[in-house]
Amino acid sequence: MEGQMNGAQSLVKTLVGCGVDICFANPGTSEMHFVAALDSVTELRPVLCLFEGVATGAADGYGRIAGKPAATLMHLGPGLANGLANLHNARRAATPxxxxxxxxxxxxxxxxxxxxxxxxxFARPVSSWIHESKSAKTVAADTARAVQAARAAPGGVATLILPADTAWNPADRAAQALPDIGPAKVSADTVEAIAKLLSNGKKAAMLLRGRALIGDGLEAAGRIHAKTGVRLICDNFAPHSEPGAGRVTVERIPYFGEQITAFLAGTEQIILVGSKPPVSFFAYPGKPSWCVPEGCELFHLAHPHEDGAGALQNLADALGAPAKPALCTELQLPDLPKGRLNSYTVAQVIAHLTPDHAIIADESNTASLPLLMTLARARPHTHLPLTGGSIGLGLPLAIGAALAAPGRKVVCPHGDGGAAYTMQALWTMARENLDITVVIYANRSYAILNYELQRVGAGTPGANALAMMDLHNPEMNWTKIADGLGVEASRATTAEEFAAQYESAMKRKGPRLIEAMT
Amino acid sequence: MEGQMNGAQSLVKTLVGCGVDICFANPGTSEMHFVAALDSVTELRPVLCLFEGVATGAADGYGRIAGKPAATLMHLGPGLANGLANLHNARRAATPxxxxxxxxxxxxxxxxxxxxxxxxxFARPVSSWIHESKSAKTVAADTARAVQAARAAPGGVATLILPADTAWNPADRAAQALPDIGPAKVSADTVEAIAKLLSNGKKAAMLLRGRALIGDGLEAAGRIHAKTGVRLICDNFAPHSEPGAGRVTVERIPYFGEQITAFLAGTEQIILVGSKPPVSFFAYPGKPSWCVPEGCELFHLAHPHEDGAGALQNLADALGAPAKPALCTELQLPDLPKGRLNSYTVAQVIAHLTPDHAIIADESNTASLPLLMTLARARPHTHLPLTGGSIGLGLPLAIGAALAAPGRKVVCPHGDGGAAYTMQALWTMARENLDITVVIYANRSYAILNYELQRVGAGTPGANALAMMDLHNPEMNWTKIADGLGVEASRATTAEEFAAQYESAMKRKGPRLIEAMT
Known part of the structure; x- marks a missing residue:
């Protein structure tokens, strides 16, 4: 770059200097100088999305896998508004x-x-940090602060608002990266106190989340289990987990409140490591919201902003745990099924055929139970679920994950109702030729709501109520939709057809959609 | 309904009693009792949308045409978030x-x-009124207040937040409708003062919006023109206008600031009737934002919450204007074009073939200039544009308009970039068998941004910048997408093909999409 830079150029150059190298964009007139700046600083890869919810969901997927933030670029308040639902999901996942x-x-x-x-x-409910630049001269410094804020443990959405004149007016220079606000160290006193608890003979569980649930943190948890027998559990929607063969086994807390209560029955103490106490997803009349057993005590080894993984390692050492974890999962692949295609046979095919170290960008919702149970004993993989519960995340999440991990296969099992929210994501998968296999569970229904209507005690549904959950009229045809958006697609009506199509998708690279008629 | 009602039933019954008879819904678990209540009070028509932005845009279209509010039903904060962009548009259109x-x-x-x-x-930036019910016992009363607030002149978005237990707990009874907070009467003094201004010999324009721009208000403006020669003008994005043959002619203010300045050159006084002063849509370096000519004075006949239509009638009488308006548009239909299909020939076909009293739900954006110029002299119609500027409104707007006016043909000319935002709307058009003809301008580009990049002086775009505006890779195929969502579709590559397809669409009822390869 020669001569004086403008604010937009100082933005892009500062982002790159701070380690941000991808931008999911849906720009408009007020962002044209930022768009132009993408040509003067080419280290920032721009990825165009046809809808802002795709851009923000992709940023979530990228951040969860890369462990560092992507940037978004959105067009004023309404553009941001379109991206808010998936920023809500990112907030819940503590994604930078x-x-x-x-x-x-x-x-x-x-x-x-x-x-x-x-x-x-618009930004406040989803943002851990918000700033509006008032001058081109401060854009670079503000950008460095935004990156620091996004990365600050445990990670969050840092919203930087840039008026158009801060882009086109002259700036001085790019700003240096600011130091990371890493996770706070857990005190030796706390580690010692928890070590004592784990030796008190009470029935204990450790509830893991964040970096405590992956990599070194997970290994340390497995060592602690080897020493103490403590039960290892994680949230149903833990943002990032690493199940599969060879990995330390972690039991996933179930979805419904009464299932959680049964799952935790008899537990006398729960050690929270980067997580909150277990509660039910929704409230139901006469059913529990708070799911901690009566008399069970709660203790924090690490809060979300603290170094839970490090604390687990210190705890393992303090306990004199063995160097290797116990409770490692053995490979147990299901046979390839035949006959009827349903959520169980889909799960068997996916578990049987998905390669090592795939990333599962999972919005399977009502189909998730058989999928997660079967995948848990399949090849090692990374699991990214719908952490914030706002449907329409899976397809964008897959985009971000694929861009963060170019060598790995991304599989996106997705309910049809949720996929309809952000179907535009398929176009970006095609444009960027991403190695993603989308599996649509085509049940033509907001299936979850059929359960829920009964669970909330709303009585026997009549025609109007049923019509609010039924997606048969007209039937969406996902192979045509995908084809119209540039992604090769096919439809499977039997387990054999699905297995053949899924196998061919696993063997090739590039985007592919299979409509599973479940 | 027998026995005691619950909060959800009191909601639905109160809505119906207050004249709200349609609900654009995308419900979830927390709304299941509201869904169930749709079967006990069947006068409220539920319309399912696959995405909340479709629901809110449809509510905008319904409210603009019906002159009364539709209800929405959305799922917690993230559901609302998905609907915010089109609620922004509704706010700008003052739609109830x-x-x-x-x-x-x-x-x-x-x-x-x-x-x-x-x-x-989330709700605050788009809402004129917000309330969160805390008890089932207050839901009915809160609902009556919400309807009153939505209808209060000039109209707005009234957001009512209903926790799930306010739906399932027992309520007492439905609430009565509250009196309308209608438009405030403009004082005789103001009318007299404006009458004097229009007789002072200065070059004047009246800038009309809201009810001043349609029906009796427009007629009165035509009478005032007949007496005084005052120029009648309206905003480029006036939410609801009635152009075409036999109607009082109103000049539309152009889009770009320098065009507005030229359009208003020499104007010495502007009388605002329900509108704000003209400004440019975006800011550009070195170009004007404020577009009122230097020395031109601004006067209010009516503010947006005041009765501009009534004030115009009083003003016409005070001026001794003739009983009939002058400046009525003569029918001037273009010939059916041949050869190349572009925004001009598309406009000629639409103007030639669209029947009397059609509703144009218009998101033609860069193609709008030839369309509006040609349609202005075609058969009388209603024009609903993208008032708030947030793209992705056109398809939902058409849904709402079609449901508010079952006997009228709705035409939806739409840019492909904007249509990609809310393509799920096509499914609801099919499900409800709505009489809508969608015309997609398939230019495979955010065409507006090509202009804008140059206008903002961002220099010659390079590959990265151009890629942010270009939608060729891959090419969306709108006939496949529409087919996948249940809407009959075809592609036109010449003016003759487009005319034949459009003519057949005008002759039949039901949803239809034509992909115009412009």
């Missing part, structure tokens, strides 16, 4: 995201032009 | 909308379950 939102030029805001809105207001 | 958002049961919020979020925070 540098969320960049263009705005009108500072002097234009007073005129309340049609696209003017309260951007800070 | 009763925006109903479910939430966790009141006692469940303390546990911060995954879907918990700051719903009031």
């Amino acid at each position: 995201v540098v969320n960049i939102v263009g705005d009108h030029a500072t002097y234009h805001l007073q005129y309340d032009a049609p696209l003017t809105s309260d951007i800070v207001g | 909308v009763v925006n109903i958002v479910g939430d966790h049961a009141t006692y469940h919020l303390q546990y911060d379950a995954p879907l918990t979020s700051d719903i009031v925070g």
